[in-house]
Amino acid sequence: MRKITGILFLAYLFLVGCNDPDCIRLASTTMGIGFYDINTGDAMAIRVNKLQVVGIEAALLENIESTNNVLLPINPSDTSIAAVFDTEFGVDTLIISYNTVTRLISEECGAEIMIENLRKVRNDFDSIRFVNRSLQITLGESNVVTENVKIFN
Amino acid sequence: MLRFLISILFVQASLMSFGQSTESKIDSASVAKPVQKDSIQKAPSKFKPTGLRVGIDLVSFGQGVQKNGIRALTQADVRQWKFSADIDIYRYFLNFEYGKFERYWIAPASEYYNEGTFIKIGPDVNFFHKDPKKNALFIGLRYARSKYSDYIVYDYTNPVYGDNSKRASNAELKSNWFEITTGLKVRLTKYVWSGYTARFKFRVNDNYDNNALAPHWIPGYGAATRESAWGLEYWLIFRVPFKKDKIEEIK
Numbered sequence: 001m002r003k004i005t006g007i008l009f010l011a012y013l014f015l016v017g018c019n020d021p022d023c024i025r026l027a028s029t030t031m032g033i034g035f036y037d038i039n040t041g042d043a044m045a046i047r048v049n050k051l052q053v054v055g056i057e058a059a060l061l062e063n064i065e066s067t068n069n070v071l072l073p074i075n076p077s078d079t080s081i082a083a084v085f086d087t088e089f090g091v092d093t094l095i096i097s098y099n100t101v102t103r104l105i106s107e108e109c110g111a112e113i114m115i116e117n118l119r120k121v122r123n124d125f126d127s128i129r130f131v132n133r134s135l136q137i138t139l140g141e142s143n144v145v146t147e148n149v150k151i152f153n
Numbered sequence: 154m155l156r157f158l159i160s161i162l163f164v165q166a167s168l169m170s171f172g173q174s175t176e177s178k179i180d181s182a183s184v185a186k187p188v189q190k191d192s193i194q195k196a197p198s199k200f201k202p203t204g205l206r207v208g209i210d211l212v213s214f215g216q217g218v219q220k221n222g223i224r225a226l227t228q229a230d231v232r233q234w235k236f237s238a239d240i241d242i243y244r245y246f247l248n249f250e251y252g253k254f255e256r257y258w259i260a261p262a263s264e265y266y267n268e269g270t271f272i273k274i275g276p277d278v279n280f281f282h283k284d285p286k287k288n289a290l291f292i293g294l295r296y297a298r299s300k301y302s303d304y305i306v307y308d309y310t311n312p313v314y315g316d317n318s319k320r321a322s323n324a325e326l327k328s329n330w331f332e333i334t335t336g337l338k339v340r341l342t343k344y345v346w347s348g349y350t351a352r353f354k355f356r357v358n359d360n361y362d363n364n365a366l367a368p369h370w371i372p373g374y375g376a377a378t379r380e381s382a383w384g385l386e387y388w389l390i391f392r393v394p395f396k397k398d399k400i401e402e403i404k
Contacts, residue, residue, distance in 0.1 A: 073311070076309060103366070104263065
């Protein structure tokens with residue numbers, strides 16, 4: 001029995017340290033917003049004259065003839081984002097607050113910031129709906145940003 | 154599960170008291186029959202503990218040394234100590250474990266620190282309880298609790314908002330979980346024993362929803378993101394007998 005305990009101890013020493021997870025990052029700091037028809041619920045391309053985010057000097061978008069989605073950059077040091085949409089439907093403000101959660105992935109991978117618990121503070125559009133309250137990317141060839149908010153016009 | 158563990162402890166306690174009350178009844182009945190008195194009094198209760206074993210885990214100590222060399226003794230970025238104590242009650246062991254954990258994770262552009270303590274309590278069933286040398290092959294259950302704190306300091310780069318640095322922390326976190334254990338305890342010398350405990354940890358609960366920092370580690374459990382975990386300790390054990398052991402007589 002003494003031999004068994006000794007062998008098990010040695011075997012365990014070989015296994016110690018082979019325990020680190022893969023460096024898979026799914027967190028994103030970009031919010032995906034899609035435009036939809038309020039009557040049919042289908043995706044709808046609209047004209048965007050200007051898209052401005054409070055805190056960023058330059059406009060994110062200007063004179064875009066037709067798009068059915070936009071991406072908003074989230075500031076991890078802040079707790080909300082305010083965006084002003086000048087579209088073919090008029091000027092609408094959208095303010096969304098969020099929580100930032102930090103986690104260490106591993107010593108090899110470092111830390112990542114997760115933006116979670118998206119919630120509406122102000123909305124001037126006809127209607128909005130949260131479809132994913134955490135910012136994530138879908139892993140693949142182009143790591144697509146997941147849609148978070150549907151805006152209905 | 155906690156109720157189950159408590160129930161087991163109560164059953165053990167009641168078995169012990171049953172053993173004692175049976176003994177006292179026999180004593181009073183034997184007054185009228187002095188011939189039988191001596192022989193009955195000499196028979197010890199099988200539920201009476203025969204000794205206390207106190208152990209220190211060599212694996213947690215070895216992990217620090219493997220990573221940092223011998224300086225782990227004084228200035229490692231991983232410091233972990235685990236102690237155990239058990240007392241035998243017939244074929245059962247009542248176990249208490251205590252551990253202290255402290256570790257720095259130095260990662261790219263970030264540093265994470267976690268520090269805390271944990272306790273584990275629960276019974277083992279010994280399948281070698283008739284072994285005169287008191288070797289043990291056991292399975293058991295544990296209820297475990299951990300109290301800990303952590304913080305992270307990190308830099309990040311954002312293409313729109315620029316570079317920045319942040320700090321997030323948790324002042325007081327609590328987690329609890331259950332464990333199924335199995336292992337061996339082997340007598341080396343009269344007072345020194347060694348043994349190992351392998352454990353499967355599950356049903357972990359915590360109190361850190363919506364905190365700014367998601368804990369990376371739970372002291373005594375392992376990676377906080379895992380729903381179950383495995384563990385192994387290799388114990389160096391010292392046994393304090395409550396009376397002169399029969400082991401020497403057999404020897």
